[in-house]
Amino acid sequence: MSASDPLSDVLRSVRLRGAVFFYVSCGDEWASVAPPASMLGPVVMPGAEHVIxxxxxxxxDGWAAIDGAPPVRFGAGDVVLVPHGDGHSISSAPGLVPACDDGAWVHRMRNDPKPIPVTYHHGVVHPGAExxxxxxxxxxxxxxxxCDVKPFNPLLGALPRLLHLRADGVGxxxxxxxxxxxxxxxxxxxGGSAVLERLSExxxxxxxxxxxxxxxxxxxxxxxALRDRHVGRALALLHERPAHAWSVDALGRExxxxxxxxxxxxxxxxxxAPMHYLANWRIQCAAALLRQSDASVLAVAQEVGYDSEAAFSRAFKRMVGEPPATWRRRQRRATAAALGAASLADASATRADPNPGTATDAD
Structure with a gap:
């Protein structure tokens, strides 16, 4: 783990996965409403704990809005994100809603080659058309x-419900x-899909x-807290050495x-409190080790600062809801299932376009 960059630590540990699914072209008047991520996530990214x-x-240009908040205008080159998975809308003018769009086409076309072209025009949606x-x-x-939410993702809760990134900003x-x-x-x-995934991340x-x-x-x-002179340094130390026998006194002296x-x-x-944060981060580090290695539960426990397997298992179950060995088995089954689904989708895309190498550079 990084000695001075907890943000990178967390971003690595929560397993970001990106994808681009829709290429949307719009007429003069248009609107689209997206359901909460809890409903859409299992369709567009099966196996992901949370979807942004x-x-x-x-x-x-257009407008983006989430329930209970004023709409935000965004223009060419701008990006809007919905970090907490709220239902939201995008439209050509504030308050517009689509005349008829039950979203069934998203389920129907989920295995089509990506990105899927979609057209919105005068309240009518035309999936598959451009x-x-x-x-x-x-x-x-x-x-x-x-991304993962459990065991511990402190970044997600620190982001606003709607995040607007302007084209003229740093990025x-x-x-x-x-x-x-x-x-x-x-x-x-x-390799186009892989490039898109990495760029999304x-x-x-x-x-x-x-x-x-x-x-x-x-x-x-x-x-x-990361920007605070003292707490930011303390967080960096806890991330750098999670297995260290920290006390608040020792951390304060540092x-x-x-x-x-x-x-x-x-x-x-x-x-x-500091030790509460440390306990959460230790379990997050342990989860990564359980996922990525075949180390025994005892070895993982010692790696993140626990003296005994029993104490670690109690702490892990208290935070995650099940013992570490059970959690590891379930995670690996879920990963295998997701890989299988991805292989089926790739096969479907290949059947849809048997000669992908013959495309020209014309858009």
Whole structure:
């Protein structure tokens, strides 16, 4: 683990997986409503614990909104993300809703080659169709990012319900890179889907970094804690050496605060005590080891700072809901099932386009 970058530690440990599913061309008036990720996730990213939707405005402009919040306008090159999985809408004007779209086509076309072209025009959706380039008032690339929530994902709760990334921000490379990758994928170039997946993940990392940089001085939460001079250093130490026999006194000495002052700073920024955070991070590290290695439960327990297998198993079950060995078996079955589903989808795509190498560069 990194000695000074807890954000990278968490991003690695929660297993980001990206995908681009829809290439959306829109007429003069258009609207689309997406259900909560808890309903859509099992269809678009089977096996992912949590799904974050995102929309890149490749051309034109529009509005994005989640329930209970004012709409946000986003223009060409902008990206909007929905980190907490809220149901949301995107449209050409605030308040527009599609005349008829029950979403059944998403289920029906889930194994079609990606990205799936979709057209919205005057309240009517045409999945599988695409407007000619010169007729589209707006073009969007819509995709999803999957990640783990359990055992411990402090980043997710630190993000807003709707995150708007402007094209003129630090990560201005995101939009053109995604558009180029989508063009390659639509031309069925080898490796196009893999490029899109990695770019989707990089876009999310960039979003987290930009949101961190934008936080006000008085902000709270995990990302704000990373910027705090003392708590940020303490978090880096806990991530660097999770197995160390830390105490609040020892941690305070390392970062230049008294025991009580460090405790209060943790509570103010994170809502939890330092040793509580450490216990959560140890279990998250243990989960990664259980997933990625064949090490015994005892070896994993010792690797993350537990003296006995029994104490570790109790802590793991308390946080995750089942013993570590049982959890490991279930995770591996789920991974095997997801790989099997991906292989079937790839086979379906190959049957749909038996000569992917013959596409030209024309869009």
């Amino acid at each position: 939707a995102y929309h890149l405005m490749a051309r034109g 407007l000619p380039a010169d007729e589209a008032a707006a073009v969007l690339v819509c995709g999803f990012i999957g 201005a490379w995101v939009a053109p890179a995604l558009q180029q990758a989508v063009a390659e994928c639509r031309q069925q170039r080898s 990089m876009m999310f990392v960039d979003a987290a970094r930009r949101y961190l940089a934008s936080l006000d001085e008085g902000a709270s939460g995990w990302l704000a 970062v230049g605060l008294s025991r009580s002052a460090l405790h209060e700073r943790f509570l103010a920024l994170l809502g939890q």
